[in-house]
Amino acid sequence: MWDRKEKPIVFVIFCLPLIWLLYSLFSARYFPDPAEPFMTLSGIWSAIFISLTLSLSILAKIPKLKVISRYRRFIGLTAFWYSALHLLAYLVLHAGFSWVWISEDVFKRPYIYVGVAAFLIMLVLALTSSKRIIKKLGKKWKTVHRFLYLASLFVIAHLWWQVKSNPEIAIWLTLIVIIPLVIRLKETFLNKMKKRLH
Amino acid sequence: PAFKKIIETPYGVGEKAAPFDVASTYNNFYEFGYGKGDPASNAAALKTDPWNIVVEGEADITGTFALEDIINENQLEERIYRLRCVEAWSMVVPWVGISLATVLKKFKPNSKAKYVYFETLHDPEQMPGQRGGNIKWPYREGLRIDEAMNELAFLAVGMYGRVLPNQNGAPIRLVVPWKYGFKSIKSIVKIRFVEEMPETTWKMLAPQEYGFYANVNPGVDHPRWTQKQERRLPGGILFPNVIETRMFNGYSEEVASLYSGMNLVKNY
Numbered sequence: 159m160w161d162r163k164e165k166p167i168v169f170v171i172f173c174l175p176l177i178w179l180l181y182s183l184f185s186a187r188y189f190p191d192p193a194e195p196f197m198t199l200s201g202i203w204s205a206i207f208i209s210l211t212l213s214l215s216i217l218a219k220i221p222k223l224k225v226i227s228r229y230r231r232f233i234g235l236t237a238f239w240y241s242a243l244h245l246l247a248y249l250v251l252h253a254g255f256s257w258v259w260i261s262e263d264v265f266k267r268p269y270i271y272v273g274v275a276a277f278l279i280m281l282v283l284a285l286t287s288s289k290r291i292i293k294k295l296g297k298k299w300k301t302v303h304r305f306l307y308l309a310s311l312f313v314i315a316h317l318w319w320q321v322k323s324n325p326e327i328a329i330w331l332t333l334i335v336i337i338p339l340v341i342r343l344k345e346t347f348l349n350k351m352k353k354r355l356h
Numbered sequence: 357p358a359f360k361k362i363i364e365t366p367y368g369v370g371e372k373a374a375p376f377d378v379a380s381t382y383n384n385f386y387e388f389g390y391g392k393g394d395p396a397s398n399a400a401a402l403k404t405d406p407w408n409i410v411v412e413g414e415a416d417i418t419g420t421f422a423l424e425d426i427i428n429e430n431q432l433e434e435r436i437y438r439l440r441c442v443e444a445w446s447m448v449v450p451w452v453g454i455s456l457a458t459v460l461k462k463f464k465p466n467s468k469a470k471y472v473y474f475e476t477l478h479d480p481e482q483m484p485g486q487r488g489g490n491i492k493w494p495y496r497e498g499l500r501i502d503e504a505m506n507e508l509a510f511l512a513v514g515m516y517g518r519v520l521p522n523q524n525g526a527p528i529r530l531v532v533p534w535k536y537g538f539k540s541i542k543s544i545v546k547i548r549f550v551e552e553m554p555e556t557t558w559k560m561l562a563p564q565e566y567g568f569y570a571n572v573n574p575g576v577d578h579p580r581w582t583q584k585q586e587r588r589l590p591g592g593i594l595f596p597n598v599i600e601t602r603m604f605n606g607y608s609e610e611v612a613s614l615y616s617g618m619n620l621v622k623n624y
Contacts (some may be wrong), residue, residue, distance in 0.1 A: 184593060191589055254591075254595050256585055256598045263582060323490060
């Protein structure tokens with residue numbers, strides 16, 4: 159299963175936030191209303207891993223950090239799993255699976271449906287991340303996976319649409335997502351333009 | 357410290373109050389931080405004795421009054437009220453205090469007193485949450501005079517039979533059980549009788565989301581979430597106790613007549 163021996167260590171490191179969240183939840187640290195802290199924290203970790211995913215190709219250019227390009231899929235999938243956890247926290251902890259609550263939110267609230275849209279994109283990317291599908295899709299794979307840029311924009315909208323009176327978290331997360339996003343977009347479009355010129 | 361004598365009332369008989377630990381460690385009081393646990397962690401240093409309240413505006417009797425001159429300890433009642441937060445969680449709390457009308461009538465408001473305006477203490481030394489952020493302190497709230505004179509409107513100085521913990525708005529706070537929790541202003545230092553509808557903090561911050569009336573109303577959603585249901589706290593570790601939200605938080609019988617003929621969708 160493990161093609162590289164450091165992989166289990168990386169796996170455990172990526173799981174640490176999850177372990178902490180679950181430990182806090184079951185030890186009643188978030189009592190009496192675990193929805194708010196759990197959703198906020200799982201959302202933050204999801205944004206951090208999305209930022210990491212976007213930063214990968216930038217960081218991999220640094221010679222010493224080249225090794226991280228091996229973990230592209232791993233980090234991308236971790237971002238997906240944390241966003242799934244965030245969604246699950248909403249469904250269980252926040253809405254208690256109440257259909258009234260969920261349907262009202264999903265169909266009427268812009269911040270919920272941009273969040274759901276970001277999740278659905280990431281779901282598609284996660285499902286198309288196996289080696290077999292990468293081979294099958296060939297060049298198209300890259301185009302499909304550029305939809306992460308759109309998902310990141312949805313994540314930023316999702317953040318700002320729900321700021322109440324304290325924008326601190328939204329500001330920090332926007333910065334860590336938007337900086338690599340802008341660099342990537344620049345690279346992508348510059349490359350395309352160069353190709354056309356040649 | 358506990359009170360010597362508390363008059364029992366029929367309010368909330370049969371309701372299951374939240375445990376004291378829940379009600380005293382989970383609430384919003386931005387003067388002490390944005391987190392639900394921040395008030396309990398940061399409010400210990402608030403000095404609540406002596407405490408003065410300035411009464412001003414359209415009333416015959418105005419001036420600065422000590423808390424004990426305003427609240428007669430022999431009149432303290434216990435009322436168990438449902439508290440519905442605009443964020444869609446709720447709790448049942450047994451308050452100790454006096455009806456707001458009893459207190460306001462002492463000052464003999466005149467015919468120009470159409471509204472009552474309240475202010476929370478503004479003291480960044482004692483209230484670290486007031487040192488930054490984009491809220492224009494002090495916290496302001498208000499009621500129409502007939503709302504304020506309604507028998508349900510309550511001034512609490514205690515809960516669970518004892519003096520209010522600082523984080524819950526000591527030494528004196530408003531409790532308006534048919535309105536969203538943010539109307540129930542804490543640590544009151546000013547009461548002003550006014551002719552015009554006063555500016556209130558959440559309406560100043562986001563007028564499209566929070567109105568002056570802020571009546572609990574399952575038919576009027578918050579722009580970002582539904583108000584049809586609520587999480588009654590405490591729930592289980594995994595599954596919240598989701599219940600239907602009732603019009604005027606279930607106090608229609610007592611307060612619906614205040615709003616007859618009013619468009620409550622427009623006046624949210």
